[in-house]
Amino acid sequence: MTDDTQDFRPEARAPRGFADKRARDLRAERAILEAVSAVYERYGFEALDTGAFEYADALGKFLPDSDRPNEGVFALQDDDDQWMALRYDLTAPLARFAAQNWETLAKPFRRYAYGPVWRNEKPGPGRFRQFIQCDADTVGSARPEADAEIIAMAVEGLEAAGLPRGSAVLKINNRKLLNGLLTAAGVAGEGQKLAVLRAVDKLDRLGVDGVRLLLGEGRLDESGDFTKGAGLAGKAVDSVIDFVQAGVLLKDGGGRSATLANIAKVVAGSAEGDEGLRELELIDAALTSLGVADDQAFIDPSIVRGLEYYTGAVFEAELLLSTTDEKGAKVSFGSIGGGGRYDDLVARFTGQTTPATGFSFGVSRLAAALRAAGREPGGAARGPVVIINFDQAHMGEYFAVAGELRAAGIPAEVYLGTSGMRPQMKYADRRLSPAAIMLGGDEIAAGTVTIKDLDLGRELAAGVADNAAWKAERPGQQTIPRDQLVAAVKTIIGG
Amino acid sequence: MTDDTQDFRPEARAPRGFADKRARDLRAERAILEAVSAVYERYGFEALDTGAFEYADALGKFLPDSDRPNEGVFALQDDDDQWMALRYDLTAPLARFAAQNWETLAKPFRRYAYGPVWRNEKPGPGRFRQFIQCDADTVGSARPEADAEIIAMAVEGLEAAGLPRGSAVLKINNRKLLNGLLTAAGVAGEGQKLAVLRAVDKLDRLGVDGVRLLLGEGRLDESGDFTKGAGLAGKAVDSVIDFVQAGVLLKDGGGRSATLANIAKVVAGSAEGDEGLRELELIDAALTSLGVADDQAFIDPSIVRGLEYYTGAVFEAELLLSTTDEKGAKVSFGSIGGGGRYDDLVARFTGQTTPATGFSFGVSRLAAALRAAGREPGGAARGPVVIINFDQAHMGEYFAVAGELRAAGIPAEVYLGTSGMRPQMKYADRRLSPAAIMLGGDEIAAGTVTIKDLDLGRELAAGVADNAAWKAERPGQQTIPRDQLVAAVKTIIGG
Numbered sequence: 001m002t003d004d005t006q007d008f009r010p011e012a013r014a015p016r017g018f019a020d021k022r023a024r025d026l027r028a029e030r031a032i033l034e035a036v037s038a039v040y041e042r043y044g045f046e047a048l049d050t051g052a053f054e055y056a057d058a059l060g061k062f063l064p065d066s067d068r069p070n071e072g073v074f075a076l077q078d079d080d081d082q083w084m085a086l087r088y089d090l091t092a093p094l095a096r097f098a099a100q101n102w103e104t105l106a107k108p109f110r111r112y113a114y115g116p117v118w119r120n121e122k123p124g125p126g127r128f129r130q131f132i133q134c135d136a137d138t139v140g141s142a143r144p145e146a147d148a149e150i151i152a153m154a155v156e157g158l159e160a161a162g163l164p165r166g167s168a169v170l171k172i173n174n175r176k177l178l179n180g181l182l183t184a185a186g187v188a189g190e191g192q193k194l195a196v197l198r199a200v201d202k203l204d205r206l207g208v209d210g211v212r213l214l215l216g217e218g219r220l221d222e223s224g225d226f227t228k229g230a231g232l233a234g235k236a237v238d239s240v241i242d243f244v245q246a247g248v249l250l251k252d253g254g255g256r257s258a259t260l261a262n263i264a265k266v267v268a269g270s271a272e273g274d275e276g277l278r279e280l281e282l283i284d285a286a287l288t289s290l291g292v293a294d295d296q297a298f299i300d301p302s303i304v305r306g307l308e309y310y311t312g313a314v315f316e317a318e319l320l321l322s323t324t325d326e327k328g329a330k331v332s333f334g335s336i337g338g339g340g341r342y343d344d345l346v347a348r349f350t351g352q353t354t355p356a357t358g359f360s361f362g363v364s365r366l367a368a369a370l371r372a373a374g375r376e377p378g379g380a381a382r383g384p385v386v387i388i389n390f391d392q393a394h395m396g397e398y399f400a401v402a403g404e405l406r407a408a409g410i411p412a413e414v415y416l417g418t419s420g421m422r423p424q425m426k427y428a429d430r431r432l433s434p435a436a437i438m439l440g441g442d443e444i445a446a447g448t449v450t451i452k453d454l455d456l457g458r459e460l461a462a463g464v465a466d467n468a469a470w471k472a473e474r475p476g477q478q479t480i481p482r483d484q485l486v487a488a489v490k491t492i493i494g495g
Numbered sequence: 496m497t498d499d500t501q502d503f504r505p506e507a508r509a510p511r512g513f514a515d516k517r518a519r520d521l522r523a524e525r526a527i528l529e530a531v532s533a534v535y536e537r538y539g540f541e542a543l544d545t546g547a548f549e550y551a552d553a554l555g556k557f558l559p560d561s562d563r564p565n566e567g568v569f570a571l572q573d574d575d576d577q578w579m580a581l582r583y584d585l586t587a588p589l590a591r592f593a594a595q596n597w598e599t600l601a602k603p604f605r606r607y608a609y610g611p612v613w614r615n616e617k618p619g620p621g622r623f624r625q626f627i628q629c630d631a632d633t634v635g636s637a638r639p640e641a642d643a644e645i646i647a648m649a650v651e652g653l654e655a656a657g658l659p660r661g662s663a664v665l666k667i668n669n670r671k672l673l674n675g676l677l678t679a680a681g682v683a684g685e686g687q688k689l690a691v692l693r694a695v696d697k698l699d700r701l702g703v704d705g706v707r708l709l710l711g712e713g714r715l716d717e718s719g720d721f722t723k724g725a726g727l728a729g730k731a732v733d734s735v736i737d738f739v740q741a742g743v744l745l746k747d748g749g750g751r752s753a754t755l756a757n758i759a760k761v762v763a764g765s766a767e768g769d770e771g772l773r774e775l776e777l778i779d780a781a782l783t784s785l786g787v788a789d790d791q792a793f794i795d796p797s798i799v800r801g802l803e804y805y806t807g808a809v810f811e812a813e814l815l816l817s818t819t820d821e822k823g824a825k826v827s828f829g830s831i832g833g834g835g836r837y838d839d840l841v842a843r844f845t846g847q848t849t850p851a852t853g854f855s856f857g858v859s860r861l862a863a864a865l866r867a868a869g870r871e872p873g874g875a876a877r878g879p880v881v882i883i884n885f886d887q888a889h890m891g892e893y894f895a896v897a898g899e900l901r902a903a904g905i906p907a908e909v910y911l912g913t914s915g916m917r918p919q920m921k922y923a924d925r926r927l928s929p930a931a932i933m934l935g936g937d938e939i940a941a942g943t944v945t946i947k948d949l950d951l952g953r954e955l956a957a958g959v960a961d962n963a964a965w966k967a968e969r970p971g972q973q974t975i976p977r978d979q980l981v982a983a984v985k986t987i988i989g990g
Contacts (some may be wrong), residue, residue, distance in 0.1 A: 409537070
């Protein structure tokens with residue numbers, strides 16, 4: 001050991017905003033990633049993983065001459081004075097990778113990726129500075145069918161991860177529709193268009209009337225603060241409101257087709273709007289061919305997402321599940337992920353516009369939602385069978401039993417602490433062991449083994465099992481011939 | 496897009512020492528981690544993942560008042576001025592976690608972990624600054640059987656990952672043996688003991704005569720440089736040499752028992768040596784109970800490993816596989832991982848000695864070794880079936896076919912670029928597609944589909960398949976009724 005043991009004793013704590021993940025969380029995370037990856041691979045997407053760091057200039061958030069580019073990301077200066085930063089998403093590294101390898105890639109390049117991303121933000125309850133994202137993107141195809149595939153995979157992926165059909169929905173929009181509508185209405189400035197998007201993005205929170213005010217002169221909120229509006233004229237405000245309300249839900253007798261017909265009326269007459277409409281029609285057709293129904297993915301003209309990022313279609317996955325908080329109030333999970341078409345990201349490096357589309361979702365968020373909905377991803381926790389350790393002299397017997405169980409695919413361990421029988425039982429219980437195995441001197445001499453059914457104990461305690469009914473076929477404790485051990489444990493685990 | 500597109504075009508390149516991993520590498524990595532994790536879980540070890548960052552003081556390499564603790568690690572200062580560093584292994588975070596949660600953990604705490612670690616070192620060919628480690632550790636058991644389990648899991652894990660029995664071996668030693676021997680020989684200073692360890696560690700490179708010189712006065716190498724020796728007296732040098740040569744290999748008619756008998760003669764009479772011997776005897780007995788044979792794990796008194804880190808048993812996994820370099824020379828892979836008992840690491844935080852033992856291996860290194868041995872981890876690469884895209888008007892048909900194949904579990908995609916037939920075929924070939932599907936207007940009208948067997952093409956090109964023999968049952972191209980598509984593709988993939 002180094003000398004600082006004597007000199008200095010650091011406090012054992014994880015850095016702020018970084019969580020230690022135990023077995024249950026990791027089982028959930030891995031089950032989700034495995035299920036979703038299988039979907040992506042079935043769609044012909046290949047795995048890619050880039051390193052944790054990118055050069056800060058490649059992340060695109062910084063001016064190259066900024067002194068210390070650490071806003072929002074974890075950045076440090078390399079030996080050669082170049083600034084590197086931990087990736088804050090999986091899209092920026094993809095754009096860098098695609099630009100770097102464009103000549104040699106089979107195109108369109110279809111890749112999926114998952115892994116940690118880092119955000120240097122203020123941590124808080126449930127707000128972490130490291131979390132797992134899972135993405136799929138197609139780079140090099142401008143076809144709307146590429147968007148449709150991404151949407152179809154998101155639908156299928158969320159179901160594969162354990163969300164029952166009807167508990168999540170993909171909402172689709174296209175940036176070009178509103179842009180075209182505004183151009184036709186004489187709104188030319190980018191700043192004014194962004195103000196409109198920001199107003200529309202508040203539809204959920206402020207309702208139609210609030211958005212109407214924000215599209216026009218502005219809005220005075222309850223606290224007396226005035227938010228300046230986008231300054232649209234009355235007729236343009238009406239058009240935008242008509243547009244964001246053009247979605248026709250299945251329950252209202254509509255679906256993607258009905259919404260597209262509605263949208264056509266509002267955006268008619270602008271080239272960009274027509275282009276956006278045509279793209280959505282092709283997305284709709286491809287979704288139908290892919291078997292994605294109106295209840296799984298619908299068109300919602302009020303969806304905005306990342307303001308300056310997307311250039312065409314945008315998607316958002318919304319969880320329809322809800323749970324209740326400590327006070328019994330209903331809590332909606334809301335957005336679980338999203339994406340869209342971002343045709344300019346590779347161009348940062350190459351100068352060439354490169355069509356790209358993708359979808360990203362947060363894995364921990366999905367795991368939390370599944371759990372709240374009563375669906376533990378990866379199944380219920382189960383610990384190893386624990387072989388009670390009575391006597392050093394019999395260690396060989398204990399290990400032999402553990403080996404037999406493991407060979408049968410049953411997790412098992414010999415207790416290797418120094419405590420007595422009761423703490424060992426408590427240990428087994430805390431590990432969620434299905435059974436404890438006792439091999440005392442008498443049992444060894446008689447060629448028998450005693451099994452205590454800990455699952456049954458937990459079931460009885462929880463009122464799941466009825467003591468009398470179970471006793472006959474599955475006693476709480478039984479002493480059996482040693483060669484029946486594996487079969488007896490299998491009965492407990494299977495039961 | 497932000498304004499810097501116009502102002503500045505960054506170069507698309509990954510930071511130095513960080514590799515982009517494509518599908519083949521990731522498939523190998525995942526197959527290894529899945530196989531090894533399954534072994535760990537069967538032994539009752541639970542998964543843990545800590546965040547990428549630890550506070551620098553918790554990593555134990557730094558003095559708390561150092562100005563910029565960035566030697567060897569990637570460190571940065573958090574908003575609250577605390578230094579954080581990316582983990583450089585998985586053991587330091589485990590020690591921090593165990594210390595932080597000691598009161599509430601079920602003990603002994605058996606955990607496995609895998610994930611990236613980061614080293615801020617000079618990158619070079621094959622030397623990366625981020626790589627994947629995979630560890631298993633038991634914290635809170637001083638029993639030598641805990642070491643034996645770790646060794647048994649390493650043996651079983653490497654075999655589960657694809658290393659055939661006989662292609663790797665675990666070598667075991669115990670720090671206490673040499674320490675005891677030296678104490679008995681009157682060597683008391685820690686500095687002199689370390690010099691002895693350093694000399695022994697050069698056995699592979701310098702041979703017995705070289706080590707003998709380094710144990711005594713010193714050694715003059717070929718270049719004329721003199722290395723000062725440990726300064727042992729002649730008798731002590733003889734004892735150390737006897738000790739490091741005490742290993743008796745199976746091929747020489749021995750094994751763990753014979754080696755232990757040899758060691759007993761050399762270290763007899765020192766309390767620490769006797770303790771180390773007793774520990775190795777218990778490890779040997781437990782290994783035998785666990786079914787680990789002499790050819791899978793043997794005792795090698797010349798094994799040293801991390802000088803100031805381990806406090807008792809040490810293990811090293813050595814690959815016996817070799818490959819040849821570009822010049823045809825034999826290249827041994829050597830050490831693939833190692834571990835041992837480190838009873839002082841948790842004490843850094845708590846002040847209480849906490850027994851711990853573990854093993855760590857490098858996943859990329861193992862993947863490279865398996866590959867060089869002709870065993871592709873995760874199996875051979877296979878791309879999706881590619882549906883050739885002739886005409887926008889038939890997109891619905893293409894997607895329907897892709898959906899049928901996916902529903903049958905066969906990865907499939909519709910080509911979504913804009914190139915013609917030949918580039919599409921080239922694309923399919925580069926993706927390692929087993930087959931290309933052609934649905935032209937004629938086929939659609941006739942209810943048929945044409946399949947081109949690309950696997951067969953590759954086999955013919957490689958001389959694996961014989962053209963005439965294959966033709967009858969598996970033609971290179973065939974037009975069949977549409978409802979036989981899935982079956983025909985399965986024949987190609989299965990064949």
